[in-house]
Amino acid sequence: MTIAQPSRPVAARRRSTRKQRRLMLIGAAGAVLSLAAGLVLFAMRDTIVFFYGPTEITQKGIAPGTRMRLGGLVEKGSVERGPGQRVAFSITDTTTTIRVNYEGLLPDLFREGQGVVTEGVFEGAGRFRADSVLAKHDETYMPREVADTLKKQGHWQPGAAGPSPVPATR
Incomplete structure (x- = not known):
């Protein structure tokens, strides 16, 4: 009686099983990390705000x-x-x-x-x-170069942009 050698497909199945386990482990770790990040963000929802009025x-x-x-x-x-x-x-x-x-x-x-x-x-x-x-700096601040470019393109509206542009320092 001769003992049959294991065929190649069985070895291939073992390798894919190992790969599947590895992928499942990586997927489970990713799910746990996502859940942890979600819980941290939920707990910090009020403190993430830069400032309160x-x-x-x-x-x-x-x-x-x-x-x-x-x-x-x-x-x-x-x-x-x-x-x-x-x-x-x-x-x-x-x-x-x-x-x-x-x-x-x-x-x-x-x-x-x-x-x-x-x-x-x-x-x-x-x-x-x-x-x-x-x-806080004025929200209407605009460097002189940007204002000059807008004037050349015809998009400059002095009344809408607030005060006159402040020259940028170099």
């Missing part, structure tokens, strides 16, 4: 002591400078206003009517204690 803070009922970023416009006539580097001002989104207390140097672009983003702790009752203040 005053109205959003009052509508969400954020608890005092919460660390966050507050953004909006510096209300005209609200800046009060105290002793040392203490400054108090109000941030508004034209609907709601929150009073901000800050101690430190303010950015050069900080002024009344200008957009700012502050980072600090919400103290409740419309008060915010800021650790840092970032002044």
Whole structure:
């Protein structure tokens, strides 16, 4: 009696089974990673926002002591400078206003009517204690080269673009 040698297709089946197991393992690992990423993003859904406006803070009922970023416009006539580097001002989104207390140097672009983003702790009752203040550049800023190009193409509308273009530094 002779023992039959294993045929080639059986060996090929074993190799494909190994490949299938490897692909199933990779697929399962990918599914677990996707699920983990989804859970992390779901848990961070409120903290992913770059900053909250005053109205959003009052509508969400954020608890005092919460660390966050507050953004909006510096209300005209609200800046009060105290002793040392203490400054108090109000941030508004034209609907709601929150009073901000800050101690430190303010950015050069900080002024009344200008957009700012502050980072600090919400103290409740419309008060915010800021650790840092970032002044936002005017949204209508346009380098002179871009404005000149638009003028040459006939697309320049001085009234629609806001203030005149600021020269770009080189």
